[in-house]
Amino acid sequence: GALALAVFGDINAAGDAVTEVTTSGIKLAGCEIMDKFSIKVVEKALGKDVTKIEALLIMEGDGAKDVVVRDMNRIGEICKKYGVLEYEWTDNPAKREEMMRARGGLVPTLSRIKPGNRLVAIAEDLGVPSTKIPETIRRAQAISQKYNILIATFGHVGDGNVHTTFVCDVRSRDDWDRLKPAAEELVKTCMEMKGTLSAEHGTGLTRAPHIQLQLGPAMEVMRKIKQAMDPDNLLNPGKMGLEKGAKTDIYDYFAFKPLVEHPEGLNSYGKAVDDEVLACIHCGFCRLGCPTFSVTQREARNARGRNALAFYLMNGTIEPSRDLAEAFYSCTTCQACTYFCPARIKVDEIVEGVRKKIYEAGLVPEPILGVRDNILKMNNVFASAKADRIEIYPPALKEKAKTGQLKAKAKTLLFMGCVPSYLDMKMVPSLLKPLDAAKVDYTTLATEEGCCGFPLFLMGAEADFHDRAKRLVEQMKATGAKELVTPCAGCYKTFKKIYPEVVGDLGLEVYHSVHYIEKLMKEGKLKLKGNGKQRVTYHDPCDLGRAFQIFEEPRNIIKAIPGVEYAEMARNRLQARCCGGGGGVSANIPEMAVDMAAERVRDALAVGAEVIVSGCAACKDNLRKGTKAIPKDERGKIKVMDITEFVASAME
Template sequence: MSPSLPRVLTDELLDREFMAQVEPDWRKLLSCLQCGTCSASCPTAELMDYSPRQLWELIRLGLRDEVMNSRTFWLCTQCYACTARCPRGIMTNETMRRLREWAVANGYSVPQSLLMMRQAVNYNHNILNEDNKTRLIWSEGIEMPPERVQEPADILLFTGCVSALYPMAYSIPQSLVQIFEQAHVGYSLLGSEEWCCGYPLYSAGMKDEMVKLAQHNVERVRAAGPKILVTTCSSCYYTWHHLYPEILGETLGFEVLHASELLSRMIQEGTIRLTETPWRVTYHDPCDLGRKSGLFDPPREIIRSIPGMHLEEMPRSRENAMCCGGGGDVAMTEPEAVEHVSVERLQEALSTNPEAIISSCQQCKRTLLQAARKTRTRIRVLDVCELVWQVMEK
């Protein structure tokens, strides 16, 4: 911290308006012990100009411009590790996100890539600015009856932008629909009527602009009338399960499941049968699915139910899992930071000597695969849907 900055917290220095914006229970920020647990937990802290701990102190000292001109909060991957460990219960990841909201609302500098993403989502309803009519491009090359689109069925698959539009992730929804076809399970899709869930806007500090996306998606799903909405994306899951009911102020009227929950259920019921596969694998917990949603077990149940498969946990797993770097829109704003984090996570995964790294999120798969390419590492990175499709009795 600069030596010219005031160091003693007095009542006059308190910037209550600013503190209330970044932490609704702003008195909690005053209780910060400056213990540094948040900074020590943070995957990108060493790249920040102020560590999370230092940023809270600047906020308490009322140094608004110093805070807002920092790049610290743009480097937050929203991994929730700091919040989960803060001894004072301060929602530190939420404070980072609210600082972005303040930047957007008050004319501070916002990364150009986020402004372009906002335009793409608002105009074309997906993060890649593609014509949303191409949203089923991932399904080309597999046999999927066309009547699956917008037809009533008990299960509706919400594909998500990454799986729908990034070729590296196409095989995740392809695997899931092939599992459904093979197991004679009815399902439907929204096709071009599926819009981005809005999570990238939420992360970027543009929560208000997410409302119309939530309204559109929920209305279309209700019209299709499924009992279950399933998603392979852990961020889409977090959005549908936690954010939509909060934003819309109502229950959705159908169950929201992550694909790992549904597949685990189908395996237990005997709808899916698995073949002997003597692999040694490790599992990477996506932050939105694990630490933020508490779904640690379903993917592990799937892996353990495969005859002959051995799961070797990483030193940091479950609640303590390290982020892969792929969240919080950081891949759009600071790709070199994502690379830095993902290479560290990849090395940790490789320390377990796996034949494959399994995860439950298309963004984690992309991020870890990019780290493998960067380090010229030959390793399979598979989503649980791809794993189940590969080892399913056909």
């Protein structure tokens, strides 16, 4: 197939061009029109100055190649006749996708026009004779101006479907008061055009106030049929306004009613998170990225399902419950959904907001509470002994730590984290090896190092997290360090982003081991000989990649090691698949975490990798479990290593 894009400075001319195209024997597989308000919304994606554009046509041709080429050229000639500003067409799949990106992103992006605004499904699905489309669009624009309410219009020209899409602050009665007469005027316009109120979307509740206008006397006949078939009105009560005496005021039918009555929010998560909840328009694109949906195929384990639940909790329709807790404590907070979402909804922040409420309601799943108790009682996630935190140190350093000879002050503070200290046998020695080789002046908190509190933050234990943050920052400051280095992605995110929100400036620079190792390599302080020929891929930890866009540093390190043949997985960087090791899921639902890890390992196997390198203790642990879950003949000898370990093993 091929796609043509025609840009017009006059909407009537665009309408005339379409009429001639569709009546001249050219077979179109699709034809879309966008008005100036819609175009403005996707200006960035279009990459054009849109000030002089009134309408955009996207036309799709399909069939034998020579016919498509002929038709696309003829469309160009017709458009030229009507004064097209720009016309281009392509049958290159990548270019076609680029052209469609603006249109695909339009609907969710409408929710991003202003914080707290979102599109509202009311009078948004008109069907008019296709020759009446330009006039309908112009009249919708006039109504928009008259009532000072945004109506962005786009439509499918072939079938006369016009989406007049209202955007407003759904919490504002003032907005609804302007929206209501605007919608009514639009409905009347549609009737004058001899159109229908429902072209392709369901009729349901939103059309109920106006359906009588369209159906006239037929409405009474339909009511009688409904009464005869469903005397107790059990089926779809309220839909289409079919009950006698049904209320047909706009407020009676809206899911937003509780928010209109309580604009401050019945159960607010705070304005910023509430705005995220409202901006989601439930399109479902996030399914493509969500790892928990991928392994369960359940909507309540997908970003959209979680957003819907968050919305109903916010407006007081549902209460915290165990089921709700399972939906939210099964999220890895990986943000993959955000980067598959055209509106970039921050679902991880919504999840964190809901978890706080569930925590306050005392409904947190038991395994998660176990982690909290371990941290509060033993200062680490495993309930291990405090003295054992340094068991993993190399002998000389351990001796110093045990005899109190570690430097009290140093330029660099190393923060190992719980998993590298207690669970992983290689990360701590592997971090120290390059630092020692480069003669870095460092110290550690040794047995006084405790969990950074990230798991407390993730579970919603706000007060405990704040206490911990304040205490740990005091300990850090006492070392006089100018910089902190950690090999744990979770600790990095906690120190870099979350602590400053709680305690302000930490007084030191926070680095992840990938930053530090790359810096030492650039300074020529590390001599690397490699480990022979190896095909290696890199798994982006969510808390480094999507959270901070730390993508190139680890790849630069890996590629600089002699013998490495680097292979990139299909899903990488912003769209990397989450390994399932984050968000507390591996503690709460370990089987599900392993299923997610196995999917990620299969991504690596698909590019022929022999080693998966990552930059996070939790990723390494979970990916190893995922590897073991794959049959031996399929997984071969694939290995999982942390980047510190990969570098240390490649040093001379």
